[in-house]
Amino acid sequence: MKKGLVVYASRTGNTGKIAELIAEGMRFGGMEAQVAEVKEFQNEGGLAGFDAYVFGAPTYHGDMMASMKTFLFLAEKAQLSGKAGGSFGAYGWSGEAIERIYGTMKNVFGMDMVGDALRLKDPALGGGTSMAQDYGRSVAKKVLGE
Secondary structure: OOEEEEEEOOOOOHHHHHHHHHHHHHHHOOOEEEEEEHHHOOOHHHHOOOOEEEEEOOEEOOEEOHHHHHHHHHHHHHOOOOOEEEEEEEOOOOOHHHHHHHHHHHHHOOOEEOOOOEEEOOOOOOOHHHHHHHHHHHHHHHHHOO
C-alpha cells in the first residue's frame, strides 16, 4: 500500500488538527498516512520510504515558525524530487509561510505538487474539516494515479 507522511509545526494546535484531517483524507483515498511533528526528525533518514509528503506550518508575524525552516533544510537532503507533495497551514491574516513551504517543495525539492497550498484559519470554521480531508484525498489521487 502507498504511504504518505504529513509533517507539521504548530504553536496553538490548529495546524496539528489540520495535519490529522489531511492524513484522514489520505486514508479515505486509499493510502496509509502517518502524522509527525517537525521536532520528531533529527535527520533526513526519517523521511525515507514514503510516496507522498505534506508539510505544514502556521504563519506568525509574516513568517513560518523556525522549527519548520530547520525541518525544510533537513528535508532538502532527503532526495524528494519527483515525489507527490502538498503544503498547508493555519493563518490569521496573511499566510506567507504556507506559500513559502509550497514554493520550497516545488522549486527547491523538485516535488510533484498537488494543486495549490491549503490555507485554513481554523479547521473547525467554514467547512475546514472537509477542505482538509479533501486535500488529503487529492494527495492520494495523485499518488494512486486516479
